[in-house]
Amino acid sequence: MSSSRPRIVIIGAGWAGYVLSQELDDKNFDITVIAPHQTFAYTPLLASAATGLFFARLAEEPIRHAHRHTRYYRAFATAADFNQKTITCIPSILQPGGRDYPDPDHPFTVPYDTLIIAPGCVNQTFNTPGAAEHCFFLKTVPDAEAIKWKLLSLLEIASLPTTSRERAKELLAIHVVGGGPTGVELSAELTDLFGEVSETYPHLAGLPSITIHDVAPEVLGMFHEKLKGHALQSFQKRGVEIKTNSHIEKIEDGALYTKEDGRIPCGMVAWATGNKQCDFVESLPGLLKTKLGRILTDQSLRVLKSDQTVLQDVYALGDVADIFDKGLPTTAEVAVQKAEYLVNALNHPGKPAPFVYTQRRMVAYVGGLDGVIMGKRDWTGEAAWLAWRSGSLGWTRSWRRKAMIMASWTWNYIGGREIARK
Ligand SMILES: Cc1cc2nc3c(=O)[nH]c(=O)nc-3n(C[C@H](O)[C@H](O)[C@H](O)COP(=O)(O)OP(=O)(O)OC[C@H]3O[C@@H](n4cnc5c(N)ncnc54)[C@H](O)[C@@H]3O)c2cc1C
Structure with missing residues (x-):
């Protein structure tokens, strides 16, 4: 890979970072992804995976792909220096059981020309004891x-x-x-x-x-x-x-x-x-943030400084960011639409139109083949369940995963779930 190409560093490989890592032009950009886990999780499928509807591993996608020329560091970003244009990282060591443990004794630095901040959020427990x-x-x-x-x-x-x-x-x-x-x-x-x-x-x-x-x-x-x-x-x-x-x-x-x-x-x-913000985002100096600590951007997803001017060459999206004065929800829908907007803006430089969010229908499954859908038309019952199930499949971004999940559903129907074989 030639080092003369502009260096894009993506922090996070969730709905926002993963889409960017797979769709940014890897011939024209030198792309580095920093994320503590080597796979991306299809979050809408996690509840089904947790209850044994299919193997949990089907609810994730590897970040590394043979046909993509991207560099991946299994690490946590811990600090950013916006003047030097560098990110400090610490390795994330894989432990038995799939958990990630930070290794603070071996920090390293990654330089960037363009930085994309998308580390999502962490669980909010409101400091409830235990x-x-x-x-x-x-x-x-x-x-x-x-x-x-x-x-x-x-x-x-x-x-x-x-x-x-x-x-x-x-x-x-x-x-x-x-x-x-x-x-x-x-x-x-x-x-x-x-x-x-x-x-x-x-x-x-x-x-x-x-x-x-x-x-x-x-x-x-x-x-x-x-x-x-x-x-x-x-x-x-x-x-x-x-x-x-x-x-x-x-x-x-x-x-x-x-x-x-x-x-x-x-x-x-x-x-x-x-959700609440992770330590890395809390540590970022001089940025304009919401009351809940989300990074504020302009409508082109460029990060704003505390004085409301643009921080050059730094973008933020996903749960971690919101557009100034917009109040968009923290959902995969928003993260993916923003990621696709940014892919287009970076792959085809020019003056991009402002980002516009399109709210699709809202779905909740309530069990027993029943659900509710709020959209152009409201639905309940089995039709809502069917739309929800096919919607969950629609979230997966590879044919391989779609086929494996469908095979798994069929198998469960015939032989019972993994956790409760017939
Ligand atoms: C169970 C569940 C079900 C959901 N269902 C839906 C749904 O049906 N529809 C919908 O629209 N939304 C849904 N959501 C919400 C959706 O998943 C989030 O809005 C979405 O994941 C946000 O994307 P993101 O890229 O900002 O963050 P995430 O997807 O959370 O990804 C963050 C990434 O950053 C990495 N990271 C974290 N810290 C660091 C660090 N310091 N350095 C480097 N990398 C870091 C993480 O490992 C991860 O790779 C669901 C969420 C959950 C938990």
């Missing part, structure tokens, strides 16, 4: 696998002759904190899973339970009243308890505590209460 240590999260494929193994382990412990029925009921009580799209979708997939395991674990029939907690007075607040009503009724029919105005005080191994109900014994707490 949450980081004892809760299960759902942001990465290793997270999805950890949930799957925990569920399997709970089912097996609940089946032992030494486990009383009361204790089995406690073990199979799953609490989901956060009634946003991730919490709702995970709960929906859990109801499907528990429906199916009743065939392979008939002795546990009637014991599993799912409770969603949210501090807000309602869940699925982004949907119209009618759709919200349908979703809540559907959940109720399948025994999912929804506790709104529920204040989580602390989590410990095997229990959560709320202000309203005190200690609640349980088998697992899944935490899905949103």
Whole structure:
């Protein structure tokens, strides 16, 4: 690769960074991707992967591709020097179980001509005692696998002759904190899973339970009243308890505590209460940011300095950034549309038109082949489920993954999920 080409450094390989890494012109640019994990996660597929609908590895895509001339460093970006145009990184070492551990003793520096900041966000626990240590999260494929193994382990412990029925009921009580799209979708997939395991674990029939907690007075607040009503009724029919105005005080191994109900014994707490900025983004000096710490850009996605002027040759997109005065949501839809806009702007230099976001329909699956869709037309029921399932497949960006996931769905239909073989 010739070193005379402009050097583009992309920080992050999520929905924003991955699309850029695959679609920027690798003949004209010298592209380097910095990300702590060597794969990109299809986040809309994680809840299905966590409940064993298909192998979790199908919900990810490798960053390295033989036909792409991009450089990849498995590392965390830790600091940026916008004057010297360099990024400081530390290696991210792969550990058994797929987790990434930072190695601060071997830092290195990467120079850039153009920098693209897209490291996404980290889980927000609001410093709730015990949450980081004892809760299960759902942001990465290793997270999805950890949930799957925990569920399997709970089912097996609940089946032992030494486990009383009361204790089995406690073990199979799953609490989901956060009634946003991730919490709702995970709960929906859990109801499907528990429906199916009743065939392979008939002795546990009637014991599993799912409770969603949210501090807000309602869940699925982004949907119209009618759709919200349908979703809540559907959940109720399948025994999912929804506790709104529920204040989580602390989590410990095997229990959560709320202000309203005190200690609640349980088998697992899944935490899905949103995002906060990572340390790298918090460390960036002199940038204009929102109250929640998101980097503000102009409508061409160029980063703004605190004095509202453009920081030359630096772009930001994905969950980490917002356009000044726009308030766009933190979704893959926005991240992908911005990434495709930036690919076009960099591959075809000139004066690009401002970025315009197109909101597509909003979908929530609520389990039991039921769902709600808010778009040009509102839908509920099986049609919504079908649109949701095909929509999840639509997220995958390679034919290989689409084919493998479809084969997996068919196989599950015939033989049961991996976690609950028929
Ligand atoms: C379970 C789940 C389901 C979702 N479902 C939907 C959906 O159906 N529709 C939808 O529109 N949105 C959905 N979302 C939201 C969507 O996933 C996010 O909005 C999207 O991932 C944001 O893309 P991003 O590129 O900004 O960040 P991410 O996709 O989070 O990627 C960030 C990347 O940066 C890397 N990184 C982190 N820190 C550093 C660092 N210091 N240095 C270098 N690299 C770093 C990460 O490893 C990762 O590669 C879902 C999210 C979750 C968690």
